Amino acid sequence: MRPRLRVDWRASVSLTGRVIKYLSVALVLPLLVAVVYGEDVATFGIAIIVTVALGLAVERLDSDPTLGPREAFLMVALTWLAVAVVGTIPYLVAGMGTESTLAQPTNALFESMSGFTTTGATVMGSISFERHSHALLLWRQLTQWLGGMGIVVLAVAILPELSVGGAQLMDAEAPGPGIEKLTPRIAETARTLWLIYAGFTVLQMLLLYGLHLAGLAPNMGLYNAVAHPLTTMPTGGFSPEARSIEAFSAAVQWLVIPFMVAAGTNFALFWRLLTGERQVVLRDTEFRAYAGVLGVLSAVIAAVLFLGPGIVRTPGIGEQFLAQYLGIEGSIEPALRHATFQVVSIVTTTGYASMDFNSWSPVLQTVLLVAMFIGGSAGSTGGAIKIVRWVVIFKAARRELFTTVHPEAVSPVRLAGRPLDERAIRGIYGFTLLYLLCFVAGLAFLMLDASRAGADITVLEGLSAVAATLGNVGPGFGAVGPMNSYLAFPAPSKLVMVFLMWVGRLEIFPVFVLLTRAYWRS
Numbered sequence: 001m002r003p004r005l006r007v008d009w010r011a012s013v014s015l016t017g018r019v020i021k022y023l024s025v026a027l028v029l030p031l032l033v034a035v036v037y038g039e040d041v042a043t044f045g046i047a048i049i050v051t052v053a054l055g056l057a058v059e060r061l062d063s064d065p066t067l068g069p070r071e072a073f074l075m076v077a078l079t080w081l082a083v084a085v086v087g088t089i090p091y092l093v094a095g096m097g098t099e100s101t102l103a104q105p106t107n108a109l110f111e112s113m114s115g116f117t118t119t120g121a122t123v124m125g126s127i128s129f130e131r132h133s134h135a136l137l138l139w140r141q142l143t144q145w146l147g148g149m150g151i152v153v154l155a156v157a158i159l160p161e162l163s164v165g166g167a168q169l170m171d172a173e174a175p176g177p178g179i180e181k182l183t184p185r186i187a188e189t190a191r192t193l194w195l196i197y198a199g200f201t202v203l204q205m206l207l208l209y210g211l212h213l214a215g216l217a218p219n220m221g222l223y224n225a226v227a228h229p230l231t232t233m234p235t236g237g238f239s240p241e242a243r244s245i246e247a248f249s250a251a252v253q254w255l256v257i258p259f260m261v262a263a264g265t266n267f268a269l270f271w272r273l274l275t276g277e278r279q280v281v282l283r284d285t286e287f288r289a290y291a292g293v294l295g296v297l298s299a300v301i302a303a304v305l306f307l308g309p310g311i312v313r314t315p316g317i318g319e320q321f322l323a324q325y326l327g328i329e330g331s332i333e334p335a336l337r338h339a340t341f342q343v344v345s346i347v348t349t350t351g352y353a354s355m356d357f358n359s360w361s362p363v364l365q366t367v368l369l370v371a372m373f374i375g376g377s378a379g380s381t382g383g384a385i386k387i388v389r390w391v392v393i394f395k396a397a398r399r400e401l402f403t404t405v406h407p408e409a410v411s412p413v414r415l416a417g418r419p420l421d422e423r424a425i426r427g428i429y430g431f432t433l434l435y436l437l438c439f440v441a442g443l444a445f446l447m448l449d450a451s452r453a454g455a456d457i458t459v460l461e462g463l464s465a466v467a468a469t470l471g472n473v474g475p476g477f478g479a480v481g482p483m484n485s486y487l488a489f490p491a492p493s494k495l496v497m498v499f500l501m502w503v504g505r506l507e508i509f510p511v512f513v514l515l516t517r518a519y520w521r522s
Contacts (some may be wrong), residue, residue: 009071010062010065012075013062013078014060014065015067016079016082017057019079019082020055020058020083021051021056021059023051024051024052024055027044027048027051028048029138029142030090030136030142031045031135034133034135037133039133040094040133040136043133043135044135046093047089050089051089054086058082073510073519076506077506077510077511080117083147084498085112087116088105090139091103091107091108091112094132094133095108099131100132101125102132106491106494106495110498113501114238114469115147115236116143116144118235118381118472118505119468119505120144120231120236120237120352120472121469121501122474122485123485124485125485129241129242137240138223138226138240140238141238144234144236144238145231145234147234147505148263149194149234153190192271200263201230201232204229204232204233208220208224208225211249211255216251219247220249227239229259231350232352233259235349235382235383236474237350237352243483244352245352245353246353246354253354254337256352257344260345260348260350260352261294263348263350264380264382265380266287266380285391285416286378289391290387293347294343294347297343299339300339301367302335302336302338304361304363305339305364343371346372346473347376348375349375350474351474353483356482357477358477358478358483369464369477372464372467372468373471383471383473383504385431385432388415389431395413396413396429399411399413431508438470438500439470442496442500445492446493446497449496453490457479457488460477461480465486465489465497469497469501472501
């Protein structure tokens with residue numbers, strides 16, 4: 001007798017349809033922009049109708065869905081996949097009858113998945129930015145803002161029917177080892193996180209537009225001031241400008257840095273600060289490690305750029321002040337600015353670029369490649385392996401060295417003064433191993449596929465492409481550098497990278513557990 005399925009897949013699919021249905025609300029904003037600019041109005045009208053119809057059809061699979069832990073895993077994985085597929089509709093409709101790269105389904109899916117997973121990898125070249133409307137580019141930005149704090153967390157925050165089982169959803173979806181319950185009700189926690197997230201976004205919008213009004217950012221008009229915070233706080237990195245943040249003044253680049261740092265910080269710390277627990281940041285082991293990594297890497301790269309041969313010789317916002325009042329001549333300000341910007345951007349997996357770091361030396365590019373595996377804090381919008389996991393891995397390794405010398409000693413691994421459960425440590429080891437295995441498998445496929453298709457992809461480009469998509473970083477090196485795109489890869493490689501972005505955003509386990517027989521059977 002065959003065992004019965006233990007997963008109510010209809011409930012998971014039905015709730016996924018409910019999320020898709022409400023995704024149409026997000027399409028209203030680019031529709032309004034389309035009306036203002038007189039561009040792509042029909043595109044977003046069609047997209048809204050199709051999205052609502054599709055969501056309603058899928059939602060009808062189960063009239064009274066009940067969500068358990070297993071159904072939560074399935075719903076989270078399906079939701080991220082479904083919203084990426086639905087997100088291609090504006091790209092495909094707008095690209096009909098044109099030479100747009102997004103008119104091809106594979107490219108449209110790549111761009112949409114990159115948006116919702118906040119990866120920031122793109123198949124749009126510099127010419128593509130000029131061809132597409134303000135509304136379509138804003139939709140591209142908006143997908144990252146929705147994906148940053150999480151489509152599922154948003155659903156838990158605003159849809160009462162999902163608040164039952166919401167804890168399972170947030171545990172399955174939240175980037176990092178787990179999410180801290182800030183309030184007694186999980187839906188209230190979700191809303192709190194979204195309010196903090198939205199607050200930072202609005203604050204950055206106001207400050208960027210303020211720089212424009214003050215004459216410090218001439219090309220940072222209202223559209224750009226709204227668009228860029230939508231991809232800074234989710235650590236996404238999409239920009240309506242082909243040259244990313246390099247297109248703007250040094251003042252803008254300095255302003256973006258603290259917001260990227262904030263986006264890579266555990267959002268629970270901000271809640272603690274708001275509730276008066278100001279010492280919690282200084283005591284937090286992960287935050288100290290996070291700040292230390294950003295500081296050390298920025299200082300090292302800044303020193304190399306400052307002493308190096310003419311990479312960043314253009315004067316920046318603080319150059320005249322340094323020369324006049326401190327007696328420092330040369331390029332220390334732009335060296336410090338570009339080094340700090342790129343380190344913060346890569347470690348937090350934002351993927352913005354203040355300059356084309358393809359021009360940097362192989363040593364500095366190697367440093368950035370290593371930084372792609374670090375990631376931001378748990379409970380942040382950042383991707384990659386995460387700082388807290390590296391902290392635990394190093395502490396556990398030190399413990400093993402100690403117990404090798406003192407085999408009778410009891411030496412628990414502590415985090416913030418509290419001993420960690422050994423199951424949590426094994427889980428971190430398991431996650432890191434699976435992450436690295438995905439990286440190796442993805443690299444092998446990309447290089448073999450490039451060889452089969454005759455694509456001119458170097459090993460460095462393949463390494464950085466896999467690291468950037470699995471870690472949701474965005475840009476890599478060479479052909480996939482910050483001022484280039486992933487268009488050169490064959491279609492099978494793009495689909496594999498779509499899978500890597502999906503798996504990386506969901507932290508591997510919610511997807512891989514679906515591939516086990518134990519999940520589906522008793």
